[in-house]
Amino acid sequence: xxxxxxxxxxxxxxxxxxxxxxxxxxxxxxxxxxxxxxxxxxxxxxxxxxxxxxxxxxxxxxxxxxxxxxxxxxxxxxxxxxxxxxxxxxxxxxxxxxxxxxxxxxxxxxxxx
Amino acid sequence: xxxxxxxxxxxxxxxxxxxxxxxxxxxxxxxxxxxxxxxxxxxxxxxxxxxxxxxxxxxxxxxxxxxxxxxxxxxxxxxxxxxxxxxxxxxxxxxxxxxxxxxxxxxxxxxxxxxxx
Numbered sequence: 001x002x003x004x005x006x007x008x009x010x011x012x013x014x015x016x017x018x019x020x021x022x023x024x025x026x027x028x029x030x031x032x033x034x035x036x037x038x039x040x041x042x043x044x045x046x047x048x049x050x051x052x053x054x055x056x057x058x059x060x061x062x063x064x065x066x067x068x069x070x071x072x073x074x075x076x077x078x079x080x081x082x083x084x085x086x087x088x089x090x091x092x093x094x095x096x097x098x099x100x101x102x103x104x105x106x107x108x109x110x111x112x113x
Numbered sequence: 114x115x116x117x118x119x120x121x122x123x124x125x126x127x128x129x130x131x132x133x134x135x136x137x138x139x140x141x142x143x144x145x146x147x148x149x150x151x152x153x154x155x156x157x158x159x160x161x162x163x164x165x166x167x168x169x170x171x172x173x174x175x176x177x178x179x180x181x182x183x184x185x186x187x188x189x190x191x192x193x194x195x196x197x198x199x200x201x202x203x204x205x206x207x208x209x210x211x212x213x214x215x216x217x218x219x220x221x222x223x224x225x226x227x228x229x230x
Contacts (some may be wrong), residue, residue, distance in 0.1 A: 092218075
């Protein structure tokens with residue numbers, strides 16, 4: 001099976017802009033989670049979607065949002081970018097029903113200038 | 114809230130030797146899962162091993178094994194016969210299981226392991 005794919009892999013944006021990141025899960029997986037990884041804060045949970053519904057959300061401002069499509073692909077959006085949003089954004093997929101392993105994609109490296 | 118602590122920011126080991134990475138966690142939950150993930154330099158996160166809290170037997174995956182001490186809330190990873198390809202950041206992670214699961218991984222800060230030739 002193909003692994004989790006994320007696009008784009010690298011992105012440079014300016015403060016105040018918005019950005020959309022995409023994640024395609026492993027075929028058959030219905031759960032997609034998003035994490036932010038920074039040197040200072042480490043890995044932090046953003047949100048998790050299952051069958052197009054957000055099941056859980058981390059402690060991030062409302063500028064961070066996401067959605068999931070019927071084919072389980074997911075997007076996350078960050079509006080009004082701040083310098084502190086520079087990070088590696090990781091997507092992870094899981095079958096989602098009482099199966100708890102998460103499989104990660106390569107990430108999108110976002111740089112905000 | 115759950116917390117995961119990895120007290121060793123960096124470790125090094127000689128090729129072919131054995132190394133143990135430490136992890137402790139804090140939770141009031143009784144049903145949960147613990148994981149070790151490996152993140153090689155500039156490469157993606159890979160699941161190394163998982164442990165269900167209700168299982169007393171320690172999980173093993175080839176050269177990787179865990180020492181799960183539920184009462185002590187300790188979950189260490191032992192890597193035997195270390196290889197150069199084991200050089201990576203290792204993260205310990207926790208997830209609430211079963212009906213109470215929020216499908217959220219809580220990670221430790223990581224341990225950077227360097228395997229020297």
